[in-house]
Every structure is written in C-alpha cells, then in structure tokens.
Amino acid sequence: MSKHLVFAFQPTEQVFSHTLYVYPLPASTSFTVLQSRIHEPWARLLSSSMKNDLRYAASDCFETFPFPKPDPRSVVPALETIGEKLHEVRATFMVETDQGLTQTYNLLKDPDCQDPAIQHLRKLHEAMDRAVLDAYGWTDLEVPPFCPATPTEQKALETFQDQVIDRLFVLNAERAGGAT
Numbered sequence: 001m002s003k004h005l006v007f008a009f010q011p012t013e014q015v016f017s018h019t020l021y022v023y024p025l026p027a028s029t030s031f032t033v034l035q036s037r038i039h040e041p042w043a044r045l046l047s048s049s050m051k052n053d054l055r056y057a058a059s060d061c062f063e064t065f066p067f068p069k070p071d072p073r074s075v076v077p078a079l080e081t082i083g084e085k086l087h088e089v090r091a092t093f094m095v096e097t098d099q100g101l102t103q104t105y106n107l108l109k110d111p112d113c114q115d116p117a118i119q120h121l122r123k124l125h126e127a128m129d130r131a132v133l134d135a136y137g138w139t140d141l142e143v144p145p146f147c148p149a150t151p152t153e154q155k156a157l158e159t160f161q162d163q164v165i166d167r168l169f170v171l172n173a174e175r176a177g178g179a180t
Helices: 028-035 039-046 058-062 077-097 101-108 116-136 151-179
Strands: 048-050 053-055
Touching: 028 039, 028 077, 028 116, 039 058, 039 151, 077 101, 077 116, 101 116
Parallel strands: none
Antiparallel strands: 048 053
C-alpha cells in the first residue's frame, strides 16, 4: 500500500515482495501511461484503500485499463521519449538527494516545495500527461498543474480526473462492443 501511485523499472534478477506487482513490459510506453495522471484516477477509483493509502490490484486496475493502443506492449514513440526522460530525471534526482520514490513524490505534491529540481519534475509530469492525452487523441483536454496550489487549480485537477475517467469508461465500452 502507498499513498502515491508510482512505477519504476527494476532489474530482473531481484526478488520482490508478494505485495508488489511486476509487469514484464518491454518498452517505456506502458510506463509512461501507467505513471500518468490518466491512469491514476482509474486506479484510485477501482482500487481498495486504507486511509489514504492505495491498494493497487492488477486484476482491477491494470487488466481493465484501456491503454491508448489495445495492447499495453505497443510502442508509441512520443510516449517512449517522455517516459524515458521522466524516469531518468527522477532517478538522477533520487540518487543526488539520497531519497526514494515516496519522499520524492511527497515533495512533488507539496505546494510549498519550490525546489527547482522538483519544479522541473512537475513540468515533466505535465508534459508526460499531455503526451498520453495526445496518444488517446484527447487533444481538447487541458492538463492541470501537477501540484495544485490554489482552490481553482484543485478544482481544475478534479474536473480533469472526472473527464479522464468518463472517457476511459467510454473507450472500454467501445472496445468491448467491437470485440463481440
């Protein structure tokens, strides 16, 4: 369980906890989509939680999630580029500051944190969200700030999440209708 939904590449020789999900996906496209704020509201809606901690279940969140292309292993070049960049910059920041994903995302979501490296990571997340929306063809949706600092920005984020959820459900229904 975690309060942040985060994904990371890991070496294949490691042994992981039974509560950790491992997806053997060959490219950065799937990482980009899963780490985006397009996937997060879906995961939060369909996951169980304890307090504010998310309990991500692959059967509920991953297997039901409509990726931009029906096969999550599909490669979308624009998503490869931004996902690799975010992963690299985030990993460098974590090494340089000697902190993990939870500490990093605590800073990313803290509106009082004005560290230039954190602001850069926020902008990369926003660019990643834009690229994922574009991969779906949803160019009409505006990407809200990654870290809302005002009630207006928070409302924009909530509206964005509602619009994304609605469109993901429609996409799932369309794909299910085409599969029958």
